[in-house]
Amino acid sequence: MARPRRRLLLAASLATVCALTASACSATGGAGSAGDGKGTIEFWSMPYWVGQDDKVKALVDEFNASQGEVTVDLTQLEWKDGREKIKQAMAAGKGPDVWLMNNGLELDYLKAGSLAPLDELGYTQNDTGAFLDLAKVNEYEGKLYGAPLYFDVSVLVYRTDVLKQYGYDKPPATWEELKSTASAITKKSAADGDKVSGWQFKGMDDHVNAINSTWESFLCQAGGSLTSSDYTKSTQNSQAGRTAMEYMKSFYTDKISPVGTSALNGFIDGKVAMFSFFQSVIANVEAGGEKTKDKWAVAPMPEGPESGCSMVGGHSLVASAQSQDLKAAGTFMKWLASPERSAEYMDFKGIFPYDTAKVDLTVRETYEKKIQSDPNWEAIVEQLHRNSPDLLLQDRHGWATRWEAQKASVVAGVGGQVPVDEALTSIDEQVGKTLSTEQ
Template sequence: MKYANFSKNLLLGVTMIFMIILTAGCSSDAETGGENGKTKIKVWLLPFIEPEEFESLVSEFNASHHSVEVELTMLGWSDGREQIKTAITSGTGPDVFYLGSLDEEYTQANVLVPAEVLGFSQKEIETFNPLIEGYKENGQIMAFPLGYEMNMLFYRKDILSKYGFEGPPATWDELYHTAKTISEATMDNGKPGVMGLQINGMDEHRNAMNLSWGSMFAAAGGQYIKDGESVLNSPEGQEALSFMKRFYEENLAIPGLSAVNGFANGEVAMFYFTQPTADQQDWYNDSNMADKWGMAPMPKGPESAAGHFGGHGVAVNSRSDKIEAAGEFVRWLASPERTRVFMESAHYISPFNLEKVDSEVKAEIEEFTSKQPEVWEALNQQLDNNINADSAELFIQSRQGYTERWAAQPSHLIPAITGETSIEESLENIDVQVNHAINY
């Protein structure tokens, strides 16, 4: 009987040892990806640059790295963000994924891996410019921007020149005066033939209102959140919305005409939106637009020349079992050596302080930007304006109630601008919706 028990115990022990060895072997296979000895990681991205450019980057990485292999999946803009968020917050999803900004759903779910854990050195972390503060949680970088979008003032050089303006407006007062002069000079049967300014979002592209409003709100010195409550209905918010309303109240602009299309057709002299708009419309190469348009920093408002800024970046899933491999890819992708790819693709602003990058990398970037000095001077000036105004703090505030605010703003701001509802009522309605989301 003792012998039988001994045999059973021996068999159990051998079986357990075998299972441990087998499990270790399976873990190793999962980490290395099996036969080729590489750790395979899944990466889901959105096409903020052309998919072919991402595929080229991934091919370059896979060819130059012997321990990690990237499997790339490109998602669409229509539902890609939600696909990623659903997968990540439900405990599944890829190892590396697209992230535009730090959404509270991600930070509260603890699904992001900080820079230090991914192997970023202190020197690498210090290479980012100050806007990286917008990607921190509890002092740690949790997502890694590859390029920034910023609202810029697009202006028709030919139209402004025709009506006596040698350059773009630099302040809100100048913006109003320039727009008023052009609209009134082209007035026909009570409608401006050329709108001095059209606000992007006052047409069918209503979501553009979020970025248009965000720029005016920032320049007025507004705050999204104070003492845990939404505070758009503030003196700053009312001043910003009153300024936007003035153009429509005085019949200097008319809702309905696309700002982008009207600009291209010569029916709109100025509008403001993010800089990739010109790349998407191919204005840099369009012979019909040659020498007719320019891009300037946002006009200075009551408090600053800040404007909307946002980023396109990547993050690592904390529930991945391949964090080390994911970190290797992210450190490679979100590096100064790769930043030129994103700058060239759609004039994205580099997330790095170019004074702190390798001299050869800096020289390459300067050589590239020197081909369009006027464009990059304007973009870099807006970058400085946003840094000086501490726009990262507003970026952080926007995380609270972001989804509800994004949905509520167009439906309440546009009626205020057109005079259908009061400014105070519209802003208060947004605050109520956002506060309900924050507090419940």
């Protein structure tokens, strides 16, 4: 399965835990030591290489064999509780030197001063200047704290064979086209006696956590925001929010999408014609073997009333401000999050986080070969350039509460269990309480 972008962390914020554990965190950061760059560091990671859980260990082994000054000890964690284990360890003063974190980073760590800024890890302006502008999702109070390994963006995944069977030679480009195409496929296939759902929202089905990235993409396309510009208010109960949720709900009230059908599994079986999710879901589609081989493609998201933006995800490396060898931690981070390695992550469709005009020629050539080897990259790159850091920077504030609230309220609102206004109000009320404690 493609990995969900976030999991609920511990109920208590890291800042609160740090206040109770004097040795765990620094209020301002910088309690670590630059070190001599020669020693052993601890790296804790979930298996971010989609589809191959052993690849992270292989990369660490490769780094260790490549030089003799820094040794990395890897602790492999599971996605179901890895983030929580890191947070607990950090609060107890026993956390790793370097670990994996979602792009956008987590506000608790940033506010507690638990992360070392990249400039203290040996990154120069030339190093950080080579990142895409989207790397600003890892900024906080003017400093960059996360080195992106790769980005994710939500895209449209569609069955070329199903669309062609029902008279469509290209994917829908707008909300109106998406709904009309999906409706026609659902109705015509039912009349033929072999019903195919034209569309399914991922998150209303096999993996409810996915409703967060799905919902936030459609909210963005309607011109909505998660918070006010100063991050102090939750702003989903807006005209844009109502437009987005009513649109999503209409797929169920008009019986285009069936409640309970898995978007991914249905797609692999040829029973769902289209769905949207992060481009890394391609690895799961390809795992369908003969069921999906040469029968699908990727397109940019259909544009909504205001834009064709989508949710941004992916992962970065961060380092502890309490590390006793920041130089060694930086050496490893610069290797694992380097342009050379990020070009390798394109093998599981991780989006290259660097400006190709600012990397070595050999890396640029590798990048170009990978882009040319798969026609789906054109759509993924187009979707990438439609996005800004704004949505993910908003999502950083109150995200644990938001992602739980949205899982309940968006599903209920879209599924018709509660009125749309009630669903949106519930999200704003719950998230608003969390935002008020962040001030």
